[in-house]
Amino acid sequence: MAAAKKVKALPKADVEAIFARFHQIEPEPKGELDYLNAFTLLVAVVLSAQATDAGVNKATKRLFELAPSPSAMVALGVEQITELVKTIGLYRGKAKNVFALSQLLLDRHGGEVPEDREALEALPGVGRKTANVVLNIWFKQPTIAVDTHLFRVGNRTGLAPGKTPLEVEQKLLKVVPPHYMLHAHHWLILHGRYVCKARKPECWRCAIRQWCQFEPKTPLPKGA
Known part of the structure; x- marks a missing residue:
């Protein structure tokens, strides 16, 4: 696969569309860590x-x-x-x-x-x-925790291109629509963990591929 091209920040309408799609697929995303309190x-x-x-x-x-x-x-x-x-x-x-x-x-x-x-x-x-x-x-604050998955998604898609996790976090806090902010953290991390994977993103089944700036997109595997 050819090297990925450098992406530009997405326009506001595309950012809105991406989070609307995430919300449509999973309105109440949950983290995967078990806890009691x-x-x-x-x-x-x-x-x-x-x-x-x-x-x-x-x-x-x-x-x-x-x-x-x-x-x-x-x-x-x-x-x-x-x-x-x-x-x-x-x-x-x-x-x-x-x-x-x-x-x-x-x-x-x-x-x-x-x-x-x-x-x-x-x-x-x-x-x-x-x-x-x-x-x-726990406290339902509109924060975004940038781990390796979210850092990758922010940069690949054009949602929040940045050189450091803090830069990506700060850009996301500016561009994510307020009505999607509470769940943005989980949507992006889960997307990076299961779809927008590090070595080979599964672009063929990506729900937001039409807005994503990442190129070239991974094609459907042969025989799939």
Whole structure:
């Protein structure tokens, strides 16, 4: 396949059409991480860095049974948390962060997950992307967490061409129609995960291909 051409930002009408199509296909998109409450969502997202959602869900099933709250997580201790999440990449550092953030939630926030970006990002293992996910999913704030999938889709399609995740995020916040903002995060991530794949995007079955600036588009595989 020939090299992809550099894309230009899409016109406003095309951006509206893309999100209208996403909404038509799946009005209420959901993330794929399992969680019980705001705390377990936060932990799951911290653990998901450089790991698959399926792999995280497998590890957190028992973890969340034993520790669905910050106090219970602290009671487990670092060693037991480490043992429970050892199937996840970078598990030792992540286990330490989960223990430490649980302790800080108890010390600073009465055991509650704060509804504030600055407070979230002050927790161990929590960066801008993790904070955006928690704010969007649990607190229903119109944030967009740019992971590798969303960064790719933003650039390929022309929705938000940018050199850094923050640049893509800021452009999306400007161009996504307000009435689609709450679910934009999930629509774009799921589209990148299952259709607009990194090595070979499945353009032949892409619901938004008529507006997408990516060229050349991957043709239908032979024999399909």
